Amino acid sequence: MSKTFGLIATFGNTHKLYQAAEEICDAGFKHWDVYSPFPVHGLEGAMGLKRSKVPVFTLVGGVIGFISGMLMAWYMGEFDFPLVVGGKPLFSPIFPFPVAYEMTILLASFGTFFGMFITNRLPRHHHPVMDFNKWPGITDDQFLILLEAKDDKFDLEETRQFLESLHSLEVVELKE
Amino acid sequence: MSAEVANPPMEAVASSNNKKDLATLALVVGLVTLGLAFIGLMQGWRAGDSRPFLGWMIGLSYWLSMGIGMLFLLMILYVFDAGWSIVVRRQLEHAISGLKWIGLIFLPVIALSFFYPENNAVPWVWMDPTNITPHGEPVGGDILHQSKSGFLNVGFFTLRTIFYFAVWIGLAGLLRRCSFSMEKDGDPKWSRLAHNVSAVGIYLCALCATFAAVDWFKSLEYHWFSTMYGVWFFAESMRAGLAGTMIICWILGTRGYLKGIYNRYHSYLLACLMLAFTVFWAYISFSQYFLIYNANIPEETFWYSIREINFDGSKNSWWWVSMALVFAHFLFPFLYLLWYHNKFGLRVIFISVWILVFHGFDIYWNILPGQIPSDENLLGFTVRPFMPHWVDILTMIGVGCICMWSFIISSRKVKSIPIRDPRIIESLNAHE
Numbered sequence: 142m143s144k145t146f147g148l149i150a151t152f153g154n155t156h157k158l159y160q161a162a163e164e165i166c167d168a169g170f171k172h173w174d175v176y177s178p179f180p181v182h183g184l185e186g187a188m189g190l191k192r193s194k195v196p197v198f199t200l201v202g203g204v205i206g207f208i209s210g211m212l213m214a215w216y217m218g219e220f221d222f223p224l225v226v227g228g229k230p231l232f233s234p235i236f237p238f239p240v241a242y243e244m245t246i247l248l249a250s251f252g253t254f255f256g257m258f259i260t261n262r263l264p265r266h267h268h269p270v271m272d273f274n275k276w277p278g279i280t281d282d283q284f285l286i287l288l289e290a291k292d293d294k295f296d297l298e299e300t301r302q303f304l305e306s307l308h309s310l311e312v313v314e315l316k317e
Numbered sequence: 318m319s320a321e322v323a324n325p326p327m328e329a330v331a332s333s334n335n336k337k338d339l340a341t342l343a344l345v346v347g348l349v350t351l352g353l354a355f356i357g358l359m360q361g362w363r364a365g366d367s368r369p370f371l372g373w374m375i376g377l378s379y380w381l382s383m384g385i386g387m388l389f390l391l392m393i394l395y396v397f398d399a400g401w402s403i404v405v406r407r408q409l410e411h412a413i414s415g416l417k418w419i420g421l422i423f424l425p426v427i428a429l430s431f432f433y434p435e436n437n438a439v440p441w442v443w444m445d446p447t448n449i450t451p452h453g454e455p456v457g458g459d460i461l462h463q464s465k466s467g468f469l470n471v472g473f474f475t476l477r478t479i480f481y482f483a484v485w486i487g488l489a490g491l492l493r494r495c496s497f498s499m500e501k502d503g504d505p506k507w508s509r510l511a512h513n514v515s516a517v518g519i520y521l522c523a524l525c526a527t528f529a530a531v532d533w534f535k536s537l538e539y540h541w542f543s544t545m546y547g548v549w550f551f552a553e554s555m556r557a558g559l560a561g562t563m564i565i566c567w568i569l570g571t572r573g574y575l576k577g578i579y580n581r582y583h584s585y586l587l588a589c590l591m592l593a594f595t596v597f598w599a600y601i602s603f604s605q606y607f608l609i610y611n612a613n614i615p616e617e618t619f620w621y622s623i624r625e626i627n628f629d630g631s632k633n634s635w636w637w638v639s640m641a642l643v644f645a646h647f648l649f650p651f652l653y654l655l656w657y658h659n660k661f662g663l664r665v666i667f668i669s670v671w672i673l674v675f676h677g678f679d680i681y682w683n684i685l686p687g688q689i690p691s692d693e694n695l696l697g698f699t700v701r702p703f704m705p706h707w708v709d710i711l712t713m714i715g716v717g718c719i720c721m722w723s724f725i726i727s728s729r730k731v732k733s734i735p736i737r738d739p740r741i742i743e744s745l746n747a748h749e
Contacts, residue, residue, distance in 0.1 A: 200655070
């Protein structure tokens with residue numbers, strides 16, 4: 142419990158929180174986060190966050206699903222159990238389309254589900270910010286910004302002054 | 318919430334009067350091209366050639382389906398109380414004012430086939446019992462027609478067509494009236510009335526669109542049957558309606574009275590709907606093909622066969638149209654619209670125009686191919702090839718211009734956005 146994890150700044154309202162987020166983003170910090178009891182519209186823009194990477198997982202899942210569905214029907218029809226049904230060829234991309242389609246949906250939703258876990262680094266049972274004594278207030282009336290010490294720009298004294306200059310109520314050092 | 322967005326500039330809200338010239342131009346071009354197309358129609362009529370008649374149907378259906386799609390969209394937005402859509406909704410109300418003129422332009426077709434069903438230019442062969450089917454027997458002796466004739470006869474057909482247009486024009490008029498009256502007295506009862514009218518109207522409109530597609534398009538090959546057909550028409554209409562809405566809103570948002578009002582989020586949501594209906598259209602169109610392919614019975618497969626192969630087994634001109642529908646009307650727009658950044662600005666306009674081009678192909682593909690009795694081969698018929706005719710083009714331009722004229726005339730009557738709608742602020746401030 143001696144190593145500094147980061148600095149926490151608390152704010153009185155969303156307006157100040159939003160402005161502080163803009164300032165911190167402009168200052169070039171990378172490892173930081175904002176905590177608020179409710180969604181603040183436009184905050185992700187102020188924080189300079191990029192769009193979520195989850196859709197990439199969805200797309201990759203969907204493509205794998207489609208291909209594996211088609212391959213499955215092709216392998217079964219041509220090699221595993223060749224059987225002529227209704228005068229159709231042993232494999233055609235048309236009749237197994239529902240299979241490939243369902244596989245697309247299934248793996249795309251798996252991609253979304255696990256992609257969300259991976260990009261959020263879940264499951265995580267504890268985070269040092271939860272040790273902050275006002276943490277329970279985060280579901281009620283607390284607005285926090287946490288700057289992590291592992292950030293290249295982090296310097297305990299300079300960053301403390303920087304956070305104080307952002308109209309914060311208090312700046313607290315968070316130990317790990 | 319920014320004050321600038323909440324209070325749109327007054328000149329943007331005030332009715333625009335600077336478009337008189339464009340309206341007159343659209344009306345003149347529309348009337349001239351329709352007049353020329355009508356000459357073509359009458360020529361075909363005298364010669365007993367059904368091609369100009371079908372051309373008139375194609376040009377008209379192109380815009381009619383778009384109008385029906387917009388009417389559906391309007392009612393869906395009402396039923397869901399979609400707050401974001403209020404500024405878009407007013408443009409839909411202007412656009413569906415064109416339905417009554419489309420009904421008027423449909424009139425010659427329906428009148429000619431009602432009074433002279435025996436003329437060979439009438440594309441619905443079942444209308445005249447003496448017509449010879451490709452199987453060499455008259456329609457009157459065809460058991461398939463005899464069984465269907467209780468439904469498929471000229472009188473009932475005409476009556477139904479009038480009923481469809483009465484419903485569409487009536488719903489469009491009623492919803493427009495609700496919204497425009499709201500503007501005058503600000504009474505929320507109009508909003509509730511429009512909501513209730515929409516709830517009933519969706520059913521009515523769905524039934525009419527289904528039966529209209531069956532009557533006008535499917536009965537061109539009255540031997541064929543498919544329960545998917547009405548849903549196909551709905552899906553196609555929604556795609557055309559959404560693409561049209563997107564283009565209208567973009568034009569008005571960049572250089573018209575929606576400047577500063579129509580924002581990124583409106584475009585995003587419309588594009589999401591476009592993506593959804595692209596998938597839905599593919600689902601329905603493919604399901605229809607898939608069921609017929611799997612069942613593999615000649616009573617159904619011929620409809621697809623004439624859209625693929627000639628008598629000798631070689632691919633005919635419709636094969637390429639079919640491939641264009643699969644890859645260009647579905648696959649490309651689907652993949653394109655998956656990308657977030659393609660849902661805004663010129664990128665989404667590109668795909669809207671793209672969809673509208675292939676909407677034309679889909680209309681052609683469903684209406685034009687037909688079996689023309691012929692002694693050339695053993696089957697006893699040839700297939701009308703894919704080839705645009707000048708009557709199609711002129712009707713398409715003409716009806717489009719009339720719809721544009723109708724839009725501009727309507728947009729002059731009321732404010733460009735429904736400023737007294739209870740959800741207008743929600744719509745003006747819509748954001749992700």
